[in-house]
Amino acid sequence: MLDSVEPYTTEDGRKIGGVVMEMKNITLRFGGVTAIQDISFDIRDGEIRAIIGPNGAGKSSMLNVISGFYNPQEGEVFYKGEKRPPMKPFQVAQQGIARTFQNIALFEGMSVLDNVMTGRIRQMKAGLIAQALWKGKAEREEVENREVVEKVIDFLEIQHIRKTPVGRLPYGLKKRVELARALAAEPSILLLDEPMAGMNVEEKEDMSRFILDVNDEFGTTIALIEHDMGVVMDLSDRVVVMDYGKKIGDGTPDEVRTNQDVIDAYLGVAHD
Amino acid sequence: MAKPIEATDGLGSIPALLQRNASQFANRPAYREKEYGIWQSWTWAETEKEIEALALGLIDLGVKEGDFISIIGRNRPYFYWAIVAAQSVGAIPVPLYQDASADEMAYVMDHCGARIAIVEDQEQVDKVIEIQGQLTEFEHMIYIDPRGLRKYDHSKLHEYSQIQDKGRATHAENINELRARREKLNYDSICVMLYTSGTTGKPKGVVLSNRNIIEASRSSSEFDKLRLTEEVLAYLPMAWVGDFIFSIGQAYWCGFCVNCPESADTMQTDLREIGPTYYFAPPRVFETQLTNVMIRMEDAGRFKKWLFDRYMEHARKVGGDILDGKSVGMMDRLKYGLGNLLVYGPLKNTLGLSRVRVGYTAGEAIGPEIFSFYRSLGINLKQLYGQTEASVFITLQPDGEVRADTVGVPAPGVEIRIADNGEVFYRSPGVFEYYYKNEESTKSTKDPEGWVATGDAGYFDEETGQLRIIDRAKDVGKMAGGELYAPKYVENKLKFFPNILEAVVFGNGREECTAFINIDLTAVGNWAERNNIGYASYQELAGHPKVLETIREHVETVNRSLAHDPMLGGCQVHRFLVLHKELDADDGEMTRTRKVRRGVISEKFNDLLTALYDGSDEIFTKTEVTYEDGRKGSISATLKIVDAAVVPVEGTRQVAAE
Numbered sequence: 006m007l008d009s010v011e012p013y014t015t016e017d018g019r020k021i022g023g024v025v026m027e028m029k030n031i032t033l034r035f036g037g038v039t040a041i042q043d044i045s046f047d048i049r050d051g052e053i054r055a056i057i058g059p060n061g062a063g064k065s066s067m068l069n070v071i072s073g074f075y076n077p078q079e080g081e082v083f084y085k086g087e088k089r090p091p092m093k094p095f096q097v098a099q100q101g102i103a104r105t106f107q108n109i110a111l112f113e114g115m116s117v118l119d120n121v122m123t124g125r126i127r128q129m130k131a132g133l134i135a136q137a138l139w140k141g142k143a144e145r146e147e148v149e150n151r152e153v154v155e156k157v158i159d160f161l162e163i164q165h166i167r168k169t170p171v172g173r174l175p176y177g178l179k180k181r182v183e184l185a186r187a188l189a190a191e192p193s194i195l196l197l198d199e200p201m202a203g204m205n206v207e208e209k210e211d212m213s214r215f216i217l218d219v220n221d222e223f224g225t226t227i228a229l230i231e232h233d234m235g236v237v238m239d240l241s242d243r244v245v246v247m248d249y250g251k252k253i254g255d256g257t258p259d260e261v262r263t264n265q266d267v268i269d270a271y272l273g274v275a276h277d
Numbered sequence: 278m279a280k281p282i283e284a285t286d287g288l289g290s291i292p293a294l295l296q297r298n299a300s301q302f303a304n305r306p307a308y309r310e311k312e313y314g315i316w317q318s319w320t321w322a323e324t325e326k327e328i329e330a331l332a333l334g335l336i337d338l339g340v341k342e343g344d345f346i347s348i349i350g351r352n353r354p355y356f357y358w359a360i361v362a363a364q365s366v367g368a369i370p371v372p373l374y375q376d377a378s379a380d381e382m383a384y385v386m387d388h389c390g391a392r393i394a395i396v397e398d399q400e401q402v403d404k405v406i407e408i409q410g411q412l413t414e415f416e417h418m419i420y421i422d423p424r425g426l427r428k429y430d431h432s433k434l435h436e437y438s439q440i441q442d443k444g445r446a447t448h449a450e451n452i453n454e455l456r457a458r459r460e461k462l463n464y465d466s467i468c469v470m471l472y473t474s475g476t477t478g479k480p481k482g483v484v485l486s487n488r489n490i491i492e493a494s495r496s497s498s499e500f501d502k503l504r505l506t507e508e509v510l511a512y513l514p515m516a517w518v519g520d521f522i523f524s525i526g527q528a529y530w531c532g533f534c535v536n537c538p539e540s541a542d543t544m545q546t547d548l549r550e551i552g553p554t555y556y557f558a559p560p561r562v563f564e565t566q567l568t569n570v571m572i573r574m575e576d577a578g579r580f581k582k583w584l585f586d587r588y589m590e591h592a593r594k595v596g597g598d599i600l601d602g603k604s605v606g607m608m609d610r611l612k613y614g615l616g617n618l619l620v621y622g623p624l625k626n627t628l629g630l631s632r633v634r635v636g637y638t639a640g641e642a643i644g645p646e647i648f649s650f651y652r653s654l655g656i657n658l659k660q661l662y663g664q665t666e667a668s669v670f671i672t673l674q675p676d677g678e679v680r681a682d683t684v685g686v687p688a689p690g691v692e693i694r695i696a697d698n699g700e701v702f703y704r705s706p707g708v709f710e711y712y713y714k715n716e717e718s719t720k721s722t723k724d725p726e727g728w729v730a731t732g733d734a735g736y737f738d739e740e741t742g743q744l745r746i747i748d749r750a751k752d753v754g755k756m757a758g759g760e761l762y763a764p765k766y767v768e769n770k771l772k773f774f775p776n777i778l779e780a781v782v783f784g785n786g787r788e789e790c791t792a793f794i795n796i797d798l799t800a801v802g803n804w805a806e807r808n809n810i811g812y813a814s815y816q817e818l819a820g821h822p823k824v825l826e827t828i829r830e831h832v833e834t835v836n837r838s839l840a841h842d843p844m845l846g847g848c849q850v851h852r853f854l855v856l857h858k859e860l861d862a863d864d865g866e867m868t869r870t871r872k873v874r875r876g877v878i879s880e881k882f883n884d885l886l887t888a889l890y891d892g893s894d895e896i897f898t899k900t901e902v903t904y905e906d907g908r909k910g911s912i913s914a915t916l917k918i919v920d921a922a923v924v925p926v927e928g929t930r931q932v933a934a935e
């Protein structure tokens with residue numbers, strides 16, 4: 006697989022590179038339940054890759070495997086050509102993979118700015134005492150990281166809520182703050198778990214715009230799970246379709262749309 | 278007409294003022310903008326370099342003298358530089374409203390034949406690309422924010438910083454050309470062309486010369502003793518003449534600093550951080566601020582609320598007089614001082630108005646309660662009356678002679694005449710040159726002697742000698758019974774209630790007056806929350822029986838107060854309805870400066886208007902609405918029509934008694 010792909014440029018001028026992450030024959034079980042069964046797919050550098058499927062198809066589990074939250078019983082994960090040993094989520098994060106959550110996981114009592122700053126923790130090296138006294142290295146680091154964070158705040162247009170406690174924000178903005186925190190980590194792969202769940206049309210449009218801009222501006226590879234088929238088809242370069250833990254389709258949005266198994270899974274099949 | 282005034286000390290253009298500022302005030306801040314959470318600043322010397330680089334870049338791009346350059350974006354230093362750079366190369370800057378629809382933009386850019394557009398970001402680039410086909414002269418577009426634009430075809434599209442880089446690189450070749458073009462500018466050359474918002478008909482391009490702008494800026498700066506050390510916050514649309522005078526005319530004349538907010542949404546925070554000393558806001562902004570303060574006080578603890586009420590009462594009693602320098606008793610002064618420490622000071626700080634030395638409001642009438650609220654806090658808020666055609670200033674209120682119901686004395690250099698029908702005419706060095714490509718309108722507005730019709734009806738108040746504006750001259754009419762009809766006067770009285778955002782009064786030539794009302798979602802929504810009244814939409818809240826009841830009380834209060842006025846007592850509102858949608862500029866119901874378009878509204882809602890007069894209790898209606906992205910949809914509703922009690926007019930007897 007690895008050598009079979011050629012870098013190419015999309016119609017709208019984005020450069021898609023080689024495979025950065027490859028899932029090989031992944032099987033994940035919880036006791037007797039098989040959440041993911043023998044699934045293989047890859048994610049290429051710079052692309053927007055969607056994982057779709059009906060409820061309970063195993064999409065979030067798949068994302069959790071990528072983020073290191075679950076370790077599959079069978080199968081292998083290759084990252085940048087190397088096989089990844091079982092890892093803790095923070096180790097995965099250190100490799101440059103950041104994520105957002107389906108059910109927003111922010112610090113509600115902290116301001117937007119502080120929340121986004123937590124995305125930089127990986128880059129802060131100063132010790133506990135230096136941090137507490139806020140002298141020397143700690144201060145310098147804070148300034149450098151604040152700069153990165155401010156750029157992200159500017160990028161996602163959330164300047165006006167910089168100092169607002171997250172708990173007071175409406176849902177759509179919280180989602181954006183979560184994206185900001187993930188972006189602050191300057192990830193090479195960004196995992197988005199239902200970034201548009203529960204949003205109204207306008208919020209969805211905004212979020213889609215931001216996802217495209219992130220991909221376009223920073224060349225960030227994005228893997229996202231989404232329910233809204235329309236959004237997925239518009240946003241992504243390639244789509245993996247799952248149903249009952251199995252992969253039933255993989256390809257460009259057009260290919261997937263015409264795939265009979267996918268149609269059956271989404272629309273149901275008439276039983277004779 | 279008197280001999281035209283000539284420039285002093287060779288300061289005959291904005292670029293000439295820039296040169297002076299760059300040498301005299303080199304290290305003083307000229308611009309600040311908050312970006313990435315920090316205030317970035319540019320001194321006059323740096324500003325001159327930035328503008329020069331852009332001007333050279335424009336020459337390199339092939340900009341010729343007399344070209345029109347559209348400028349579309351929110352207030353940012355880059356756009357102010359673009360205006361002066363355009364002037365420096367002999368081109369004419371035409372700032373446009375950035376929220377204008379593609380059609381409106383196409384009309385203006387086609388009308389002036391813009392060759393270049395300088396825009397902010399992808400959104401504006403897309404909009405201009407969309408209308409490009411309709412523009413025959415159009416060639417290049419320059420954008421500031423490259424985000425999302427990298428893949429666009431860059432043959433005719435340029436990044437602002439790259440044009441500047443190009444300008445710097447070609448400095449040696451083009452600098453003499455730039456100097457030569459700059460030298461040619463004088464008091465007669467065109468400084469800017471601004472399109473009027475057009476309450477009626479298509480927008481008109483008002484051509485203002487350097488003489489207009491610099492003379493208006495000079496005399497008004499002297500009137501208010503504006504200094505080098507003033508700070509202003511530039512947040513009002515750049516296409517509006519007021520911003521041009523405050524942020525360019527007066528700023529360049531005095532050399533003070535123009536601060537640009539981080540984004541439209543952060544305005545309030547930025548205002549607090551900057552603490553401007555010279556501040557302008559339309560009445561609506563003051564209204565909204567006051568509404569917010571009142572809502573927050575409702576939520577405050579009992580002690581705080583008590584303290585606030587008590588001291589505000591005292592401020593209303595003596596605050597205005599202290600500000601006007603009138604004599605106030607020792608005890609009252611002490612109490613006011615204490616209030617300043619406990620309430621007024623912190624409140625002004627929260628509002629960002631602690632340092633305001635000169636504050637103005639204009640554009641619409643301001644509610645007397647709102648006006649006196651700010652003045653009683655010790656904020657020197659005054660009113661002015663102006664127009665694009667006058668380079669803003671027609672009348673101004675001098676310090677210490679401020680009233681809520683007048684707009685001041687003639688500004689320095691301005692002559693005023695009131696015609697027989699009450700219309701106000703003026704003549705001044707600020708009077709515009711002509712409407713671009715519209716000789717007919719120029720002739721009908723400005724007579725050969727230089728007198729300009731304002732279109733407003735007004736009179737000089739005998740007691741104060743200040744001008745008082747009642748309404749648009751063409752809107753003033755007569756009721757069927759012969760009483761004077763001045764809809765705006767009544768609308769303003771209605772709008773002074775925080776619950777009422779907009780009102781449109783009808784009744785010209787009819788037996789009685791009626792009104793459409795828009796509720797203020799912030800104020801009414803807060804009230805609903807407090808009273809456990811659930812609502813899903815604006816429409817639902819607007820139709821709630823309790824809301825209608827409250828609005829009826831407001832209307833009746835207005836009726837009672839109108840009954841005291843023998844001249845306008847006939848304008849009491851007999852019936853009204855609360856509209857199911859907010860009046861909106863996108864639907865053409867208001868101008869971009871948020872003035873109601875009476876004609877459009879009465880046509881569009883003709884069914885509702887009929888219902889107001891035919892005695893029906895309710896009416897079903899369906900209205901087309903336009904979303905921000907231009908798509909159309911429709912909303913329908915059944916609206917209740919409410920009767921309001923009217924009071925007999927007190928009649929002329931009382932007038933005789935006075």
